[in-house]
Amino acid sequence: MSGLPSALARHPDLDQWLAVDAADTVTVATGKVEIGQGITTALALIAAHELGLDPRRVRVRTAHTGITPNEFITAGSMSVEDSGGALRQACAHARRLILARAAERLGTDAAELTIEDGRITAPGLNASTTLWEVQGGRPFEHAIETRTDEQPPAPPPDRQPRLDLPAKIAGEGVFVQDMTWPDMLHARVVRPPTWAHRLDVLDEPAVPDGQDLRVLRDGSFLAVTGADEYAVVRHAERVAAACRWRQVADLDGVPLGTESQAFPVRDGIPSIEPVPDLDFEPDLAACYTRPHLMHASLAPSAAAALWAGGKLTVWSHSQGVELLKRTLAEALDVDRRAITVIHHQGAGAYGHNGADDAALDAALCALEHPDRPVLLKYTRQQEHRWEPYGPAMRIDMAAALDDAGRIRRWSHEVWSYTHAGRPIPRQPGSQLAGAWLRDNAIDPPPAEPRLGSEVGIHRSAWPIYALPEPRVIKRFVAAGPLRTSSLRSLGAHGNVFAIESFMDELAALAGKSPVAFRLDHLDDPRARAVLEAVDDLCGGVTGPRGVALARYKNQQTWAAVVAEVEVDEARADVRVPKLWIAADAGRVVDPDGLINQLEGGAVQAASWTLKERVRFDRQDIDSEDWDSYPVLRFDEVPEIVTRLVDRPDQPSLGAGEATQGPAAAAIANAVFAACGVRVRDMPLDAEALRRAAAA
Amino acid sequence: MVSLIVNGARREIDAPTDEPLAYVLRNRLGLPGTKVACGLEQCGACLVTVDGECRYACTLPVGECADRSVTTVEGLGGDGLHPVQRALLDFNAAQCGYCLSGILVRAAALFDADPAPSPAQIREALAPQLCRCGAQPRVLRALETLARDAASQEGRP
Ligand code: FES
Numbered sequence: 001m002s003g004l005p006s007a008l009a010r011h012p013d014l015d016q017w018l019a020v021d022a023a024d025t026v027t028v029a030t031g032k033v034e035i036g037q038g039i040t041t042a043l044a045l046i047a048a049h050e051l052g053l054d055p056r057r058v059r060v061r062t063a064h065t066g067i068t069p070n071e072f073i074t075a076g077s078m079s080v081e082d083s084g085g086a087l088r089q090a091c092a093h094a095r096r097l098i099l100a101r102a103a104e105r106l107g108t109d110a111a112e113l114t115i116e117d118g119r120i121t122a123p124g125l126n127a128s129t130t131l132w133e134v135q136g137g138r139p140f141e142h143a144i145e146t147r148t149d150e151q152p153p154a155p156p157p158d159r160q161p162r163l164d165l166p167a168k169i170a171g172e173g174v175f176v177q178d179m180t181w182p183d184m185l186h187a188r189v190v191r192p193p194t195w196a197h198r199l200d201v202l203d204e205p206a207v208p209d210g211q212d213l214r215v216l217r218d219g220s221f222l223a224v225t226g227a228d229e230y231a232v233v234r235h236a237e238r239v240a241a242a243c244r245w246r247q248v249a250d251l252d253g254v255p256l257g258t259e260s261q262a263f264p265v266r267d268g269i270p271s272i273e274p275v276p277d278l279d280f281e282p283d284l285a286a287c288y289t290r291p292h293l294m295h296a297s298l299a300p301s302a303a304a305a306l307w308a309g310g311k312l313t314v315w316s317h318s319q320g321v322e323l324l325k326r327t328l329a330e331a332l333d334v335d336r337r338a339i340t341v342i343h344h345q346g347a348g349a350y351g352h353n354g355a356d357d358a359a360l361d362a363a364l365c366a367l368e369h370p371d372r373p374v375l376l377k378y379t380r381q382q383e384h385r386w387e388p389y390g391p392a393m394r395i396d397m398a399a400a401l402d403d404a405g406r407i408r409r410w411s412h413e414v415w416s417y418t419h420a421g422r423p424i425p426r427q428p429g430s431q432l433a434g435a436w437l438r439d440n441a442i443d444p445p446p447a448e449p450r451l452g453s454e455v456g457i458h459r460s461a462w463p464i465y466a467l468p469e470p471r472v473i474k475r476f477v478a479a480g481p482l483r484t485s486s487l488r489s490l491g492a493h494g495n496v497f498a499i500e501s502f503m504d505e506l507a508a509l510a511g512k513s514p515v516a517f518r519l520d521h522l523d524d525p526r527a528r529a530v531l532e533a534v535d536d537l538c539g540g541v542t543g544p545r546g547v548a549l550a551r552y553k554n555q556q557t558w559a560a561v562v563a564e565v566e567v568d569e570a571r572a573d574v575r576v577p578k579l580w581i582a583a584d585a586g587r588v589v590d591p592d593g594l595i596n597q598l599e600g601g602a603v604q605a606a607s608w609t610l611k612e613r614v615r616f617d618r619q620d621i622d623s624e625d626w627d628s629y630p631v632l633r634f635d636e637v638p639e640i641v642t643r644l645v646d647r648p649d650q651p652s653l654g655a656g657e658a659t660q661g662p663a664a665a666a667i668a669n670a671v672f673a674a675c676g677v678r679v680r681d682m683p684l685d686a687e688a689l690r691r692a693a694a695a
Numbered sequence: 696m697v698s699l700i701v702n703g704a705r706r707e708i709d710a711p712t713d714e715p716l717a718y719v720l721r722n723r724l725g726l727p728g729t730k731v732a733c734g735l736e737q738c739g740a741c742l743v744t745v746d747g748e749c750r751y752a753c754t755l756p757v758g759e760c761a762d763r764s765v766t767t768v769e770g771l772g773g774d775g776l777h778p779v780q781r782a783l784l785d786f787n788a789a790q791c792g793y794c795l796s797g798i799l800v801r802a803a804a805l806f807d808a809d810p811a812p813s814p815a816q817i818r819e820a821l822a823p824q825l826c827r828c829g830a831q832p833r834v835l836r837a838l839e840t841l842a843r844d845a846a847s848q849e850g851r852p
Pocket residue numbers: 730731732733734735736737738739740741742751752753754
């Protein structure tokens with residue numbers, strides 16, 4: 001074992017990671033993408049620290065197939081861990097090589113040299129040189145084989161300015177939706193109302209006089225292209241109005257809680273062994289649910305594509321350009337060596353949204369318009385109706401206590417549909433929606449249970465508490481009513497909501513305070529530390545407050561959240577004016593960026609927990625815009641106070657998904673503390689509150 | 696031909712009068728700051744001011760803007776940045792930033808009318824603006840600080 005980060009072991013060529021530019025700057029590469037999580041800033045900080053530079057001198061180049069290291073996918077909060085660890089090593093090697101060359105040039109010992117914002121010198125030495133004099137514009141031509149020493153951690157900066165922000169604040173066109181070329185065509189698709197509808201009849205409306213528009217038609221795949229965007233929009237509306245759709249399947253599926261493929265889980269890993277019976281008499285049993293949830297990125301998905309000289313180039317905000325490239329090749333039946341996918345930023349992504357679908361649709365349009373770049377955008381309704389949702393979940397909890405009020409037996413059964421609908425090459429079928437609609441349709445592959453550690457449904461289902469022989473069962477239901485895939489934190493949101501709500505219910509049964517009851521069952525010192533930190537931060541979990549705690553995936557960031565609520569019992573309305581967060585994400589690289597991630601996750605989780613539910617019946621999806629799928633607004637968002645527990649001697653951990661589960665349960669626990677009603681069904685809206693109060 | 700003033704400059708535009716202002720700004724005037732994210736007057740990403748009043752450019756026909764003065768995010772601060780832009784920058788108040796243009800236009804209109812709004816006024820004013828990344832607490836912190844600084848300069852409590 002070389003001990004190298006895996007991405008570096010796969011891509012040992014230093015030049016693939018880092019280039020010292022001709023003057024003033026350094027360019028580093030990552031196979032990850034910016035999805036609003038601030039990864040470019042975090043990576044720039046890492047490179048700047050290792051190379052002795054001001055972070056503003058570091059340019060970060062994000063995922064580009066064939067150029068940047070292939071890091072597969074930006075997901076699971078792994079970017080700082082994967083890419084950050086690899087880049088830190090790569091930069092440490094670069095530093096060593098640069099200093100060796102500088103030492104030769106300055107006639108001194110490399111160990112004496114220091115770098116300060118690119119200037120290389122040694123104490124007491126009159127001469128100096130720079131990074132650029134030594135290495136500017138020159139390749140390293142070095143293969144990384146073993147680990148080298150990294151710079152000792154520096155105290156993290158106070159507030160590192162986000163490198164991408166000035167352009168966004170000024171309104172520059174940095175998003176894929178803003179791309180433009182002189183001869184560009186715009187495109188819109190005309191989509192069936194849901195995945196279960198196909199085109200029945202279309203009597204194509206005439207193109208208005210003098211307008212240069214084309215309607216592309218391939219089975220139920222319909223698109224309108226033209227140079228003038230608004231003309232395209234109008235004509236797409238005309239075509240949509242002329243379409244008659246037919247329903248080819250019902251939106252029903254197998255309800256959660258009936259049939260399933262069941263797998264016992266141990267330490268986060270499912271097995272195919274027989275499912276053990278529930279062999280104890282529970283003192284308490286409870287069933288928790290969450291509905292289907294949307295990513296609902298602020299901007300509908302988009303992509304640009306160019307088909308020229310037998311080569312296809314696609315600009316996409318997909319989270320996995322390499323996987324997208326190969327699945328595009330399969331869906332289009334084009335050699336993958338002829339395809340390049342370049343990441344280009346879109347609106348914040350929280351998992352698998354419409355980005356990959358848009359890339360295929362843009363490519364289909366580009367193939368019809370050789371040599372002209374095509375920019376395709378979905379409408380709001382198309383994104384809401386067609387994106388793969390985070391699937392509904394049902395979690396059945398049961399436990400027995402001993403005489404001292406400690407948990408003696410524990411059972412957790414989690415039911416859900418697939419959380420894994422991302423486009424993956426070499427599957428039968430295609431996960432790209434456009435492929436389902438063409439004449440030569442490629443259907444989606446059948447949903448399969450995934451048995452990896454901490455994936456999908458069972459993510460964070462394994463308790464972080466020290467419990468004797470926990471019984472944890474994953475119950476996979478293949479046939480869901482809706483298209484589903486990966487949404488931020490996957491199963492962890494539902495599982496932690498259930499575990500941490502149930503812990504509160506058990507605490508009440510045992511006559512203990514929620515904090516004391518949890519501490520009674522916690523061996524893990526880092527979990528104890530965040531729980532105690534949040535308790536201290538908020539001045540005590542008393543009054544209308546609730547607490548919850550989790551370690552994301554049982555292997556990443558520890559986060560504890562306290563929520564304070566106001567419940568208007570007459571209107572059955574819950575507000576969350578305040579949240580406190582304490583988190584341990586190991587070594588902190590960019591504290592402000594980390595806090596931003598934790599807080600953003602908590603606000604989004606509050607929105608899911610209080611308001612969100614994809615509404616549908618057998619025939620149709622009713623959530624198609626912000627009125628029919630309301631989310632938390634400025635006058636409803638909590639004020640948040642966050643404390644980081646820094647562990648400079650521990651590896652950095654991903655944190656973007658750490659607060660989803662704890663925030664949800666903390667809110668439900670606070671509602672119980674405020675009004676004595678235990679709400680076990682998300683969202684905690686008036687309907688759920690009234691139902692729970694009546695139960 | 697429609698003639699209007701955009702960020703202080705007179706522009707003549709050859710567009711159908713029913714074309715929404717957002718498309719005109721983005722495609723005909725090279726101003727991509729104004730976003731179209733719903734086209735339904737529900738999210739505020741397309742917000743601009745017309746004669747000082749907040750309007751949704753995703754649906755506003757450009758014909759209705761004839762001879763009126765439109766300000767977009769690009770024109771908020773004249774040659775530099777508007778104080779609300781500087782405030783958001785200072786607080787790293789964003790995740791993806793897609794929602795920012797509309798939020799900035801709304802906040803600038805608020806602060807131009809009253810440089811020291813109360814926290815409740817800020818929240819209420821921004822309520823029509825969506826942010827899906829959860830950056831709202833930071834945006835509020837940034838703007839509340841800006842308002843507090845203005846109030847203390849004016850000697851208000
Ligand atoms: S794009 Fe105009 S309000 Fe959403």
